[in-house]
Amino acid sequence: MKILVTGGAGFIGSAVVRLAVARGHEVVNLDALTYAANLANVAPVAESNLYSFEEADIRDRAALDRIFSTHNPDVVMHLAAESHVDRSIDGPGAFIETNILGTYNLLEAARANWISQGRPESFRFHHISTDEVFGSLGETGQFTEETPYDPRSPYSASKAGSDHLVRAWHETYGLPVVLTNCSNNYGPYHFPEKLVPVVILKALAGKPIPVYGDGGNIRDWLYVEDHAVALLLVAEKGELGRSYNIGGENEARNIDLVRTICAHMDEMNPAGAPHERLITFVTDRPGHDRRYAIDPTRIRDELGWRPSVTVEEGLRRTVSWYLENRDWWEPLLTRSGVGQRLGKAG
Numbered sequence: 001m002k003i004l005v006t007g008g009a010g011f012i013g014s015a016v017v018r019l020a021v022a023r024g025h026e027v028v029n030l031d032a033l034t035y036a037a038n039l040a041n042v043a044p045v046a047e048s049n050l051y052s053f054e055e056a057d058i059r060d061r062a063a064l065d066r067i068f069s070t071h072n073p074d075v076v077m078h079l080a081a082e083s084h085v086d087r088s089i090d091g092p093g094a095f096i097e098t099n100i101l102g103t104y105n106l107l108e109a110a111r112a113n114w115i116s117q118g119r120p121e122s123f124r125f126h127h128i129s130t131d132e133v134f135g136s137l138g139e140t141g142q143f144t145e146e147t148p149y150d151p152r153s154p155y156s157a158s159k160a161g162s163d164h165l166v167r168a169w170h171e172t173y174g175l176p177v178v179l180t181n182c183s184n185n186y187g188p189y190h191f192p193e194k195l196v197p198v199v200i201l202k203a204l205a206g207k208p209i210p211v212y213g214d215g216g217n218i219r220d221w222l223y224v225e226d227h228a229v230a231l232l233l234v235a236e237k238g239e240l241g242r243s244y245n246i247g248g249e250n251e252a253r254n255i256d257l258v259r260t261i262c263a264h265m266d267e268m269n270p271a272g273a274p275h276e277r278l279i280t281f282v283t284d285r286p287g288h289d290r291r292y293a294i295d296p297t298r299i300r301d302e303l304g305w306r307p308s309v310t311v312e313e314g315l316r317r318t319v320s321w322y323l324e325n326r327d328w329w330e331p332l333l334t335r336s337g338v339g340q341r342l343g344k345a346g
């Protein structure tokens with residue numbers, strides 16, 4: 001397959017790019033190289049003749065038209081987005097522009113190209129979204145694909161908006177789409193403003209490890225390389241017009257996740273032990289959803305996918321990767337906003 005991956009210089013997009021090239025697919029990586037991007041994420045495949053890179057912004061329709069007519073992809077995997085909830089609280093405009101208007105542009109560029117190619121049935125537009133569109137759960141229950149949308153942050157509202165556009169382009173114009181809504185990812189190449197790398201790098205530096213609120217917020221943790229496998233499977237075998245929830249089957253309270261990371265750090269960086277002493281509770285994020293949990297029945301029963309690593313093992317691999325890849329993360333610490341408390345505005 002020839003796959004156009006948007007956001008392929010980001011965290012999840014780069015995992016998709018690396019896996020797709022390793023499996024012999026031709027990949028065009030389209031990315032605007034925002035603060036969250038890093039071409040080092042795709043260095044392992046950058047020299048492959050299956051790989052090419054297009055620096056472009058999904059808000060720029062003319063650039064998208066040029067890229068579609070140059071490459072004529074069989075599949076679009078759309079991951080480009082503004083992705084950090086705290087930044088969406090401080091500056092929602094960029095989220096509306098990229099996540100909603102950018103997705104609209106990409107849909108229109110894809111549709112124009114699909115029509116010019118004779119509307120091939122095999123074409124796929126795969127939109128990668130989040131479980132945050134479903135809102136917050138109580139103590140029990142899980143999100144299914146039928147759960148009503150109830151987004152509560154500018155980020156999740158913008159992703160919900162893009163999901164609706166993608167469904168509408170299928171129903172109205174017949175564009176062959178599939179959608180996925182996944183839970184919190186973690187793993188290698190994760191930008192150091194998100195919880196897991198923040199904890200690892202603060203612990204390594206012997207600095208306070210910030211935990212929002214009482215640390216009781218629950219997420220369903222998905223190892224990014226497992227997610228990439230699921231995404232390629234949905235792109236190849238997912239039923240047209242259908243959405244699939246992807247979870248890690250690993251629900252954990254933030255505080256327990258942080259303690260597990262600290263325990264791995266104690267083992268791999270004994271000089272700083274016990275790292276747990278660095279845990280510091282800080283003011284909660286406004287509108288912080290309490291619990292997310294995914295019911296993975298559809299993707300498991302229809303496509304036979306299940307996560308391959310437990311959160312314990314995935315965190316061990318992740319901590320070890322950060323300890324061995326200082327050259328990757330150190331330059332990112334000077335990027336705008338990294339290491340600062342964002343998203344406190346109430």
Ligand SMILES: NC(=O)c1ccc[n+]([C@@H]2O[C@H](COP(=O)([O-])OP(=O)(O)OC[C@H]3O[C@@H](n4cnc5c(N)ncnc54)[C@H](O)[C@@H]3O)[C@@H](O)[C@H]2O)c1
Nearest residue numbers: 007009010011012032033034036037057058080081130185
């Ligand atoms: N990280 C998670 O836990 C998670 C969970 C659920 C869903 N998602 C979704 O998965 C996708 C990828 O997330 P991620 O964590 O890899 O994000 P990321 O922030 O690491 O990467 C996003 C990439 O998109 C690019 N980008 C941003 N705006 C762009 C624009 N206007 N034009 C072109 N490129 C642009 C950035 O340069 C970056 O490389 C997003 O759509 C996100 O909503 C992420």
